[in-house]
Amino acid sequence: MIDIRSVSHALHGQTILSDISVQLPKGKVTALVGPNGAGKSTLLSLIARLQPLQKGTIEVDGLDVTQTPSKQLAKTLAILTQSNQLASRLTVADLVAFGRFPHHQGRPTVEDNKLVDEAIESLELTSIRHRFIDEISGGQRQKAFVAMAYAQDTDYLLLDEPLNNLDMKSARTLMQRLGSLSAQSSKTIVVVLHEINYAALYADWIVGLKDGRLVANGETKYFLTNETIEQVFDMQADIHDVGEHRFVMHYR
Amino acid sequence: MVERRLIYALLLFVVCAVAFLTVNARGNWEFVLWFRGTKLLGISLVAIAIAVSTVLFQTLTKNRILTPSLMGFDALYALLQTALVFFLGGLGFAQLAPQVSFFTSFFFMMLASLALFGTLLGQSQQARGEDMHRLLLTGIIFGVLFRSVTSFFQRLIDPNDFVVAATSSMASFNSINGDLLLVSSVIMALGLIAAWYLRFDLDVLALGRDAAINLGINYKQRVYVTLVIIASLVSVSTALVGPVAFFGLLVSNLTYHLFPTHRHAILLPAASLLSACVLIGGQTILEQLLNFSTPLSVIVEFLGGVTFLLLILKGRSR
Ligand SMILES: Nc1ncnc2c1ncn2[C@@H]1O[C@H](COP(=O)(O)OP(=O)(O)O)[C@@H](O)[C@H]1O
Numbered sequence: 381m382i383d384i385r386s387v388s389h390a391l392h393g394q395t396i397l398s399d400i401s402v403q404l405p406k407g408k409v410t411a412l413v414g415p416n417g418a419g420k421s422t423l424l425s426l427i428a429r430l431q432p433l434q435k436g437t438i439e440v441d442g443l444d445v446t447q448t449p450s451k452q453l454a455k456t457l458a459i460l461t462q463s464n465q466l467a468s469r470l471t472v473a474d475l476v477a478f479g480r481f482p483h484h485q486g487r488p489t490v491e492d493n494k495l496v497d498e499a500i501e502s503l504e505l506t507s508i509r510h511r512f513i514d515e516i517s518g519g520q521r522q523k524a525f526v527a528m529a530y531a532q533d534t535d536y537l538l539l540d541e542p543l544n545n546l547d548m549k550s551a552r553t554l555m556q557r558l559g560s561l562s563a564q565s566s567k568t569i570v571v572v573l574h575e576i577n578y579a580a581l582y583a584d585w586i587v588g589l590k591d592g593r594l595v596a597n598g599e600t601k602y603f604l605t606n607e608t609i610e611q612v613f614d615m616q617a618d619i620h621d622v623g624e625h626r627f628v629m630h631y632r
Numbered sequence: 633m634v635e636r637r638l639i640y641a642l643l644l645f646v647v648c649a650v651a652f653l654t655v656n657a658r659g660n661w662e663f664v665l666w667f668r669g670t671k672l673l674g675i676s677l678v679a680i681a682i683a684v685s686t687v688l689f690q691t692l693t694k695n696r697i698l699t700p701s702l703m704g705f706d707a708l709y710a711l712l713q714t715a716l717v718f719f720l721g722g723l724g725f726a727q728l729a730p731q732v733s734f735f736t737s738f739f740f741m742m743l744a745s746l747a748l749f750g751t752l753l754g755q756s757q758q759a760r761g762e763d764m765h766r767l768l769l770t771g772i773i774f775g776v777l778f779r780s781v782t783s784f785f786q787r788l789i790d791p792n793d794f795v796v797a798a799t800s801s802m803a804s805f806n807s808i809n810g811d812l813l814l815v816s817s818v819i820m821a822l823g824l825i826a827a828w829y830l831r832f833d834l835d836v837l838a839l840g841r842d843a844a845i846n847l848g849i850n851y852k853q854r855v856y857v858t859l860v861i862i863a864s865l866v867s868v869s870t871a872l873v874g875p876v877a878f879f880g881l882l883v884s885n886l887t888y889h890l891f892p893t894h895r896h897a898i899l900l901p902a903a904s905l906l907s908a909c910v911l912i913g914g915q916t917i918l919e920q921l922l923n924f925s926t927p928l929s930v931i932v933e934f935l936g937g938v939t940f941l942l943l944i945l946k947g948r949s950r
């Protein structure tokens with residue numbers, strides 16, 4: 381479980397998160413949704429100790445993120461951030477291999493290499509594994525970074541807009557993969573999504589942020605109502621039930 | 633593949649070193665070898681210090697164009713020398729014991745770099761991603777400040793003394809002081825051991841702050857340690873031979889080109905060997921074969937400057 385208690389955050393005197401308390405269930409896929417600037421990335425970066433926590437506490441699997449050694453957290457939790465720039469000229473395989481660093485500290489074993497290959501295959505990057513990161517498309521890059529987080533093989537996986545730049549098929553494949561990771565390997569996955577219907581189909585739980593506040597939080601089918609959508613996104617959309625799933629008709 | 637190239641670089645280094653020691657050697661062999669050996673050691677130390685400090689600096693700043701001299705080190709050195717001439721007079725400066733001059737430079741250089749780190753670490757609560765930029769800006773501003781103060785001092789001292797100041801603020805690979813070799817060897821060895829110990833972490837630091845933290849690196853502490861290593865290496869090399877603005881850039885980019893890898897376990901020794909080959913080989917060719925009077929530093933800086941321009945024009949600053 382990721383236990384967030386009374387977390388507030390401000391930068392340059394501007395409030396970014398105010399008094400967020402929420403528990404993200406263990407072994408499930410949680411979608412984090414909300415308009416641009418709602419504070420989703422900030423919340424994820426606080427969970428992943430990328431920024432110092434100003435107020436409140438965050439525990440991941442019982443580990444306080446401000447107290448636990450970074451090395452230990454790196455084996456518990458992996459994050460894919462929203463923007464990724466590299467200095468070194470790396471191939472796809474080099475980048476993905478870095479995901480294993482917390483486990484071997486620079487001296488990879490056969491097992492590590494096997495897991496890297498597995499991550500590369502599962503994101504369908506095998507054909508471009510020796511290409512340089514700065515010479516492939518945005519979507520391919522995004523997949524390479526996802527593969528790196530995947531190779532880290534942690535119980536908790538935080539993904540900030542992983543579907544950015546992905547084509548339809550890749551997006552669907554990735555969401556299916558995340559679903560099976562939580563269902564079969566009982567990984568806890570938190571994923572920032574803009575397409576609410578991916579959340580509708582693949583998330584067990586949805587958390588809605590707006591203006592740095594928690595405005596809605598609940599199991600997927602309870603989250604997807606006209607009222608909640610309006611509350612979180614300030615827009616109206618029809619809700620349709622197709623089979624056992626709910627869809628939000630937000631295109632028009 | 634890159635490992636094999638490392639062996640070639642090592643062989644090239646040995647060839648350069650042997651040539652440096654023996655070409656045109658006449659007379660008392662014992663004396664020649666001792667004399668040239670000391671010089672060889674000095675040049676190698678400086679070459680390695682410049683190479684390693686530049687690669688480390690570029691890894692931290694995620695950049696392939698900036699060098700430690702951008703942090704204002706060469707400018708500070710010129711200022712220190714000019715200030716010494718100003719306060720002691722040209723004659724007094726010339727009479728100064730080399731150790732005194734060395735430790736004055738070294739001490740102030742360390743102090744200045746720690747001041748820079750202070751600004752880096754003092755703003756830990758700020759929004760992320762700003763640390764390095766603030767450091768660079770501080771460095772640039774210090775550089776400009778040091779240069780202005782230097783030229784101010786130069787206006788105040790008399791023209792004869794000015795000549796003394798001007799020559800000693802330019803790099804010279806030919807007049808390394810043998811008395812300083814022992815102490816600078818020790819300082820440099822410590823820095824190099826620390827850099828080697830950090831080689832895997834450096835690979836991760838090059839991915840950037842967020843990725844490094846995600847992979848369990850204690851980012852702030854590692855950056856601090858790396859900056860201290862850079863500061864001591866640059867201080868020693870600058871104090872030994874003077875400011876070398878573009879040579880580090882030439883060597884680091886030559887290394888990235890010939891050794892296309894992100895692994896510092898390769899990059900650090902490769903840059904060191906290439907750097908030593910250029911300086912030792914260059915010095916041998918200029919001094920013994922061509923009987924050139926142009927100092928090596930001038931040629932090396934010219935090549936480095938051309939590299940700098942090419943890199944900017946090609947837009948490959950990363
Ligand atoms: N480095 C920063 N400095 C100042 N304000 C920031 C910074 N990063 C984000 N913000 C502000 O914090 C708010 C939340 O940002 P973010 O967490 O990135 O939102 P989201 O990911 O939900 O789009 C925004 O209003 C943004 O302007």
Ligand SMILES: [Mg+2]
Nearest residue numbers: 420421462540
């Ligand atoms: Mg965001």
